[in-house]
Amino acid sequence: MAPQDPVAGFYDGLAADYHLIYADWDAGIRRQGAALDGLLAAHLGPGPADVLDCSCGIGTQAIGLALRGHRVVGSDLSAAAAARAAREAAARNTELPTAAADMRRLPFAVGRFDAVVSADNSLPHLLTAVDVSTALGAMRRVLRPGGLLLVSTRPYDELRRTRPAETPPRVVETPGGRTTTFQRWHWHEDGEHYDLDMVQERSGPDGVRTEVRRATYWAIGRQQLTALVAEAGFVRLVWAEPEESGFFQPVLTAVAP
Known part of the structure; x- marks a missing residue:
């Protein structure tokens, strides 16, 4: 049997308790969903949109977007986290199909989504420029022309x-x-x-x-990430600070040409 990916193991072990990093997880779901919904509307117009959250974890952002009417699919390297995200969505009377998948190898059709989200500092689990570029290429592949990429990281500079x-x-x-x-x-x-x-x-x-x-x-700096997103073929790259977007981390948006 192949050894488990260490990132998958980290989140498999944390899946049952991840909500405890929030003082009020449901409030966090609503707040983050509202902020991301605002970014989607600003770039894509009024929804609903077909959205892939390719690092959905236990569903904080994905459920928030689904509750605002978007058609959301979640995927995550951690099968345990992705399964919990689907259960938590159902418990809130919304739908969130999920899959266990590596963001470098997304198992979705070309041009399937209007937007791809990778939030809450997920991309920096990839430790090299090659891996980040591979993931960004996979995200671009599943976006329709004109589709939106949203990535948030910690303020690493x-x-x-x-x-x-x-x-x-x-x-x-x-x-x-x-x-x-x-x-x-x-x-x-x-x-x-x-x-x-x-x-x-x-x-x-x-x-x-x-x-x-x-x-x-990988504490990837803003210039480093911006360059890799541009090299992956995205255009109209814009950073939004938390005070602008309402999201708790800086968010980079970019468009698939």
Whole structure:
């Protein structure tokens, strides 16, 4: 049996608890869906649109867009996360077909979608320019001419300058107890990559349980990502800051010619 992809393993293990990184996950779904819906409408006109969320995770952005009337398909490297996204959508009376798929090898027809979304810092799981370019090529392939690409990442130009070591803890109270989540960042010598430890401490009647899951990211700078998107053949590249878009990360939009 082939070894499991480490990114898939990271998110398979996190799938059941990912919502606990939010103080209120349902509010996050609504808020992020509204922000992305605004970007879609600004570029494509009034919807609904056929949208692929090619790194859907447990569905935060995909469900948000589906609740706003878009016809959304979700795919993710983690089969467990993609399956949970479909269940969570159904629990909210909306439809979200999902598939387990690598964003570098999207199993969809040429020109199938009006928009492709890869949000919440998913693309930086790809650690080389070759892999990012391959993924961008796959996204362009499944977009119709004039279709829209939306990619969001952390503000890595600033983060590469400051090299934070950790994030502030987030504490969420649940019926089963209290969950505290934070991240530790271990920067590589090249200054462009880092290992992230996702630490979740759960305390309840049975005591305290701590889980630590590790993933590696490429802290891809804005100029680097812009150049790779342009090299993949996209045009009309525009960055929108959170204060402009309402989304919590900088978003790059680009059009498939």
